[in-house]
Structures are given as C-alpha cells and as structure tokens.
Amino acid sequence: MMYNEKVIDHFQNPRNVGEIDSPSGIGEVGNMKCGDIMKIFIKVEDNIIKDIKFLTFGCGAAIASSSALTEMVKNKTIEEALAVTNNDVAEELGGLPAPKLHCSNLAADALHKAIKDYQRKNNLESIDK
C-alpha cells in the first residue's frame, strides 16, 4: 500500500465530514488537472473556528488531508488557522507519496478560502496576503 497507516486511518475514519448549516465561511478549491475538489465549511465565533466540516471528491490523499486539516484547526484562532500550510497537513499525516503532494494536498488552500469568505462577509480586514 502506497499510504502510511495514519493516512489510511483518516481515509477510513474521516473526521468532520459533512456540511455546516449557515456557516460563517465556505471555501472551495479544485485541481483542474486531476479533478480533485475540496469544500471546507467553517463556523467562527469570537475569532475562533468553533466548527469545521469538509466534503471532498478525490483520492485517498485528498480525503485524508481534508480530514487531518479539520482536526488541526478546530478550536484554533483565525490567525493560527491561517498559519497552517498544505505542507503542515502533509507533515501531520506523516508524509504523502511524492506525486500526491502537489495534486491532492489542497486542504489548507480550501480553509484559507473559507476564512477569506468569512472575513469578506463580516467586513473584516483580510490578514491573508
């Protein structure tokens, strides 16, 4: 098997799957080339990500990285969440096969988009570059 146990665990038992009713922000990214699509929903209260859920169309790496990301940023501040990169997610998973690092490791991008969406809706200044 090309994936390590941690990746398989997240794939098999994904955390925080689904949608959030009236979310504070939604972020969607797609890899046009290979076709992966990730959608992240966040609920923000007092600058803290109180709830986060995801929907993903993609390979094992895409599903596992979405799941791992939601665990990494739940109950974190917006600033802390924005500091999480795609690489951090791959590291959290104990590594991903090389070809997957570029095509399927998009969860942090989707999260950053969700945060931007939240900031835009609430007229908050974007701290993302």
Add this chain to the structure above:
Amino acid sequence: MQGVYLDHGATTPLDEEVLEAMLPYLKEIHGNPSSVHSFGSKARKGLNEAREKVAAALNASPEEIFFTSGATEANNIAIQGVARALSSRGRHIITSSIEHHAVLDTVHYLGQVGFDVTFLPVDRYGIVDLDALVDSITEDTILVTVMTANNEIGTIQPIEKIAEICRERGIYFHTDAVQAIGHLPINLKEQPIDMLSLSAHKFYGPKGVGALYCRKGTKIGQLCFGGAQERKLRPGTENLPGIVGLGRAIELATSDIENKSKNLAALRDRLIRGLLEIEDVRLNGHPQKRLPGNVNVSVLYVEGESLLLDLNLKGVAASSGSACTSGSLEPSHVLTAIGLDHQTAQGSLRLSLGKSNTAGEIDYTINSMKEIVQRLRKMSPVLKK
C-alpha cells in the same frame, strides 16, 4: 474471506501445473539450448516443445513463433521491425486511439523519427471505426496495428475484418492479443493476421516471457543484436523456464476455451448486473462484445483511487483508470477516447475476473461496493442532493 482477486487484467497467478512444468528447467535441466552437448540438447528439446505448443494453440507453424520477454517487447519488435524493414516503401502507420502504451508509445516514437501515424477513432463502446480505417489508408501505409481486445474496457475489436482490409491492400496487420489469449479463439491459418503479440502472465503463466507470432515471409528488421537465438529477431540466451511455462500455460488456457469463456462471462454479467443496481453507475465498454472476464464501470460522484483503497480494505483487489492511480495527472486515454468526461473517467473501476473467482466472491464484491459507494458519496461535494 481471504482476499478477492479481481485484477486478472493486470496479471494472473501462476497455475500449479505450469509451475510443475517449469521446475525441471529451474533445477536439473540447466543447459544452454545453443550448446552442442547433451545438456544443450535437453534444453533445446524443451524450447522446441514449447514452440510447438504455442504454435498449436494459435494454429500457426512453430517457425512462426518467436519468444520474447513479454508483449511489450513483442509489440516493439513487430512495429519498429516493420517500420525499419519497409521504410523505403512507405512511412505511414495506422493504429487505434485506445491501444496499450506498449503500442502507443512505440508509434509515438516512430512519429518523432519521421513516420506518419494515424490514430483511428473509436465509438462510444470503444470499437474502431472501419470506415475511418479504409479512408486513412494511403499508398504510403505499411502497417496497421490494432489490439484484439482492450485491456481497460474489454471491448473486442473486429480484427478479422481489419485483417482482411489490410490483406486486400497488401498492408501488414499486427495485433496485440495480450488480453485475448485464453478467452477468444485465435486461428492464424484462417485469420489473415501477419503478427500477433502475447504475454504468458496474462493466462496463468510466468511473468517476463511472451511471444511474437510472425507469419512466414513477413519482413521485420532486427532491433537488437548479439546472437542467432529466435532467428536473430530476439537475440540472447532464452529464458527457458519461462518459455516452457508459457508453452504449458497456453496449452491449458486454450483448451475448452468456449466453455470456460461462457462460465466466466456468466460471472461477469452477474457482477455487472449487481453493480448497475447502484444508482448512477454506468458500464464502460460494449455490453456483449467484451472480454468474458472484464467489468469496467464509472461510479459517478466518487474518485477511482478512493474506490480501490476502500475495496482493498475489504480485501478486494481491483484497478482504475483514474488519474490518481496512473502516476500521471491525466485519466485513462481509453476512457477519454470513448467520450467520458473527466469526472466520469475519474470514477472508473476495472474488475477483471479469472478462473478461480466464485459467485460468492462476486456477491461479496457487489455488497462491498454498495457500502463503499454510499460512504464515499456522503463525502462528495459533487453529488447533487
């Protein structure tokens, strides 16, 4: 359940009887078939008998059989060899858009070194357009190469018609028959095929050995140099244990082919029926003109590698044409050629059956798929709710 192997299109397990036939050639019969002494003649006997078995299975003559390291090499020798031998007569080669990479990459290479290549379109079932074939033939055409049956979607090509079209016009016809041996009857005395490639490990023989059938008189230029083995077409000391295994394997695979194919097709259709009960699952390839062991479906709203991982966790081995499993970022060229959009190709799954599969395994696979598809679709952002 101890693992359900539904990836016979990738490779098959070695048949016990084939192993038995090979063992003496891995142990006591160690001579070089080219040697004059008694060790050599024992080895030579095994080589000759294997050649006779392959010839008999295809209804060809032993001197028309050339052993290779597999079908990739056989395809290269046939296609590049004809190109080399006939380049002064013409430089046009015709193939289909759904060939295996062993053919596609070879003709692409020839395209880079000055040959013209036509890739014939296929219909939505993957059947080559014969009108397009006739229209694309020119005075410059030296070779047509079209596979007997497709490895991904199982579609069986009208190779006899293609062979006749080529024969009438004096053009060589080569077919990659890798997936067909043991499933479809081949009779080279009746079918006007000039060259045919096959590989032992697709029909319960060992890996690393195959053969090229080359009709008597066919002009092929040498690609590899260094010895007189295989009448210089494939020099180098023969893989004798493998060749003996190939001989025994093809003998077993082509006996009672009609009954075996009928039984396998019944299992195949049981699997297809079960999978099509799942909502938004589509069959890829032709419903009837398909290999008896091949099932290929697209499961909408989910991705193929996820399906494979989940199936593997349930002990079922399969394969997919999804980009995520190909090592490239593109989904299968076969699925694209039959008109599937990107997302439908991404959700493709190939289940290829073999002689050891049971109805119980098929039902287990269908039930597993129902659970898996439901689980993955719950995660899918593209599912219309």
